[in-house]
Amino acid sequence: MINLEERMTFADQERTMGDATSVLIVEDQHAIAELLLDVLVDAGYEASRAPSASEAATFARDTAPDVILLDVMMPDRSGWDVLDELRAEPVTRDIPVIITSAVYDRPGLHSMPPGGPIRFAAKPFDIADLIETVADLTT
Amino acid sequence: MVQTVQDWETMDTSTNSGAEAMFESGVQAIPRLVYRVRDQRARIVANWTLRVATLPAFRATPNLGLRDVERRIPEVLEGALISIATSDSTLDPAPLERATVLAAAHGESRLQDAFGAGDVIAEFNALRREVWSALWRIVETEAESIALVRELDVRIATTFDALTVAAADAWARAAMGSSAS
Numbered sequence: 256m257i258n259l260e261e262r263m264t265f266a267d268q269e270r271t272m273g274d275a276t277s278v279l280i281v282e283d284q285h286a287i288a289e290l291l292l293d294v295l296v297d298a299g300y301e302a303s304r305a306p307s308a309s310e311a312a313t314f315a316r317d318t319a320p321d322v323i324l325l326d327v328m329m330p331d332r333s334g335w336d337v338l339d340e341l342r343a344e345p346v347t348r349d350i351p352v353i354i355t356s357a358v359y360d361r362p363g364l365h366s367m368p369p370g371g372p373i374r375f376a377a378k379p380f381d382i383a384d385l386i387e388t389v390a391d392l393t394t
Numbered sequence: 395m396v397q398t399v400q401d402w403e404t405m406d407t408s409t410n411s412g413a414e415a416m417f418e419s420g421v422q423a424i425p426r427l428v429y430r431v432r433d434q435r436a437r438i439v440a441n442w443t444l445r446v447a448t449l450p451a452f453r454a455t456p457n458l459g460l461r462d463v464e465r466r467i468p469e470v471l472e473g474a475l476i477s478i479a480t481s482d483s484t485l486d487p488a489p490l491e492r493a494t495v496l497a498a499a500h501g502e503s504r505l506q507d508a509f510g511a512g513d514v515i516a517e518f519n520a521l522r523r524e525v526w527s528a529l530w531r532i533v534e535t536e537a538e539s540i541a542l543v544r545e546l547d548v549r550i551a552t553t554f555d556a557l558t559v560a561a562a563d564a565w566a567r568a569a570m571g572s573s574a575s
Contacts, residue, residue, distance in 0.1 A: 284456045285457050285459055285460070286443060286447060286458055286463040287444065287447050289459060290440055290443050290444070357447075357448040357453075378447070379444040379447070380444060381437075382437060382441055383437055
């Protein structure tokens with residue numbers, strides 16, 4: 256477990272109480288989800304994890320996060336299918352999405368459904384860069 | 395001149411005065427630089443986790459928790475950095491010896507996770523890479539630090555070569571002991 260006694264100032268900006276941005280994590284690997292939760296919370300965000308890929312879009316509709324971290328390669332449902340479902344719902348259509356993938360997936364191979372901004376983070380990304388991307392999408 | 399580095403846990407790091415007291419002479423540039431790498435240890439371990447999570451062995455065990463993925467890596471990193479900060483492991487072998495004990499414990503534990511020796515080696519290669527990334531983040535904008543990289547190249551190689559062998563050896567001994575029983 257990351258030593259939470261050591262303050263991880265990955266984000267350049269200090270976040271203030273009551274200013275928390277919510278981030279939804281859609282990730283099948285438990286350890287990565289745990290890591291992202293720890294890091295995001297320590298950076299001042301509210302973070303939650305979707306119970307499964309197949310329930311991710313419904314969970315997003317119910318919780319209305321400010322940003323979604325979306326893994327692509329998941330066993331029960333492709334992240335691209337989840338993205339299509341998110342974009343099909345008015346409530347979730349414009350939520351910014353950061354697509355994380357261990358496989359370099361050229362955007363041209365998958366048509367991007369209209370909606371909010373999309374960013375890509377190819378695994379293994381630098382955790383500090385990811386936090387910076389979250390900050391960029393939410394300021 | 396042999397530079398010795400105390401266990402960082404006994405150093406007063408709250409104001410960096412403890413480190414400064416230790417690193418007071420001009421020959422302490424390398425320990426000072428390694429100390430700055432140590433400041434990034436949370437980021438190093440986090441990036442290491444993200445890197446090894448792409449390996450087949452880890453992808454095949456998606457329910458492995460973060461603590462089980464990390465195992466002894468945070469301690470191994472600490473021991474490795476102390477060893478790297480020490481100038482000559484032949485004259486002061488204790489830091490490297492301590493680090494190899496930690497590496498061996500990590501390697502042995504991976505047998506319980508049903509990981510192979512290759513996976514253990516890949517883990518230590520990934521940790522070496524993240525230490526280098528942390529170092530480059532510091533020196534790439536500091537011309538005066540670039541000159542230290544050549545010396546650090548040797549120290550990082552010496553340390554991580556020893557740690558990788560120790561971890562793989564420990565895995566192999568545990569595997570032989572397991573198959574004999």
